[in-house]
Amino acid sequence: MRAFCCCLGLVAVAAFPSSGSAQNDSLPNPVAVGPPIQRIATASALSTEPLGSILSVRELPDGRVLVNDGMRRRLLLMDTTLQAVEVVLDSLSEIANTYGTRPGALLPYHADSTLFVDPASFAMVVIDPAGRVVRVRSVWRVEDVGPVTAGGRFGWPGLDGRGRMVYRVAARPAMPSVMPPQGVPWLPPQPDSAFIVAVDLDTRRLDTLGAIRIPKTEMNLRRRLEGGFAIDQVYNPLPVTDEWAVLADGRVAFVRAIDYRIDYLHPDGSWSSSAKLPYDWQRLTDEDKQSVVDSMRVVQERNATNTYVMLMIRWSNMFSRPYPQGFTVADGWTPMPGIPRDWILPPGVTLPPDYVYACAPGETPAPPAARAPPAAAGARATPGPPARPSCMPAPVMMSGGTAPPPPQQRHVIVMPPKDLPDYRPPLATGAVRADEDGHLWIRTNPPRPVPGGPVYDIIDPAGELVQRLQPPPGYTLVGFGRGRVVYLSMRDASGIHLARVRLR
Secondary structure, three states: OOOOOOOOOEOOOOOOOOOOOOOOOOOOOOOOOOOOEEEOOOEOEEOOOOEOOOOEEEEOOOOOEEEEEOOOOEEEEEOOOOOOEEEEEEOOOOOOOEOOOOOOEEEEOHHHOEEEEEOOOOEEEEEOOOOOEEEEEEOOOHHHHHHHOOOOEOEOOEEOOOOOEEEEEEOOOOOOOOOOOOOOOOOOOOOOEEEEEEEOOOOOOEEEEEEEEOOOOEEEEEEOOOOOEEEEEEEOOOOOOOEEEEOOOOOEEEEEOOOOEEEEEOOOOOEEEOOOOOOOOOEOOHHHHHHHHHHHHHHHHHHHHHHHHHHHHHHHHHOOOOOOOOOOOOOOOOOOOOOOOOOOOOOOOOOOOOOOOEOOOOOOOOOOOOOOOOOOOOOOOOOOOOOOOOOEOOOOOOOOOOOOOOOOOOOOEEOOHHHOOOEOOOEEEEEEEEOOOOOEEEEEOOOOOOOOOOOEEEEOOOOOEEEEEEOOOOOEEEEEEOOOEEEEEEEEOOEEEEEEEEOO
């Protein structure tokens, strides 16, 4: 996340709703593009507790907030001002209420309770409406822990109108009728759809609610000259995907990308659909598609080169091996932070003066600078320099045994232009969330660059586009509260903070 100053006076956010008409049945529709974009400009509360990250938040009935700090592996309880902090789950393994060794997930539960899912121990911690741990139970299915704790990449689980946990699972490819020759690995074809399911956490009965379209991931298998096989991913620069969310009234919303409309599954099992939502559909010519493919190839090739060089540096130093003959580092290589100071770099490579090295033995990153006093109501804080750690956690060193072969540079394969869609897709993966007041927040793909960051279409419970909101640059949506409350994470010169916003 880029570093930005906090422009936060202790006042409410102004965001003015306006109505939008539905899109016509024919495409494209260059006129009906919805309400004007409104900027979220101020916040009513801002945290000061040093945080490593904010994966998600959950507001309790009394207005206090559970904050999932995945990087520091802590579950915190903040008061209504986001100042007083209590540790609910900690990273220390010797305490009773331990967070676990991997980032977990916060899920809504019955009667305003909360579930914390630990993906390492396959346990669910039940937290009551007062923020107290009351019991621990096992997860309903071990194989579903990954999608549930993926941080929104597969949607945000929630409770439907029948009290069941709703989440997404992958479709399973069928076994081939003819297996490949002996010694050749079998790559299962990746599905282009996924299922939204509901599970009763008491009986553990699983029901399928519906299907969504997802981008198909293509993989190529090739034999290496030096032996063995390599698997190359085919990159899709314009993936078309449906998304989903569970509304506050228990309905499950399926947002369809093909025509940008919403299908609703009601608690009684019936279905209804919204009209097509306004969107500025942009048709892609053959030249446009080629340009998109070329841009994706440039970006992926640069990323592949940077990753390859970093892997080679780690391989050489961890296993005390010389760099392979002929290995060179191309101009423009961008080093990732965290290389130890005593590592040997490839010939001709130097690190920038402000490079953040790995922490030396016994060294810990310097704590963030003390936070400046908050600005007066309505005032804007003075921008400060980006917050930079003094060092990064050192990589785990290996010793003994046989060193693996040196890493290979990843091949970059981009989907051909002819396989791209004819219109720019309106949605991206993980782009749909539901707030506590029955609205859907849909982060749309802008048909053209929009200054300031992502824009959210706000869909009311009737399925109409009523508002378009844009968080300030550097702010990320992390959760909701009742009464049109939105929680955002942000970074300034003193670190990462949680901001509470109340929309009008």
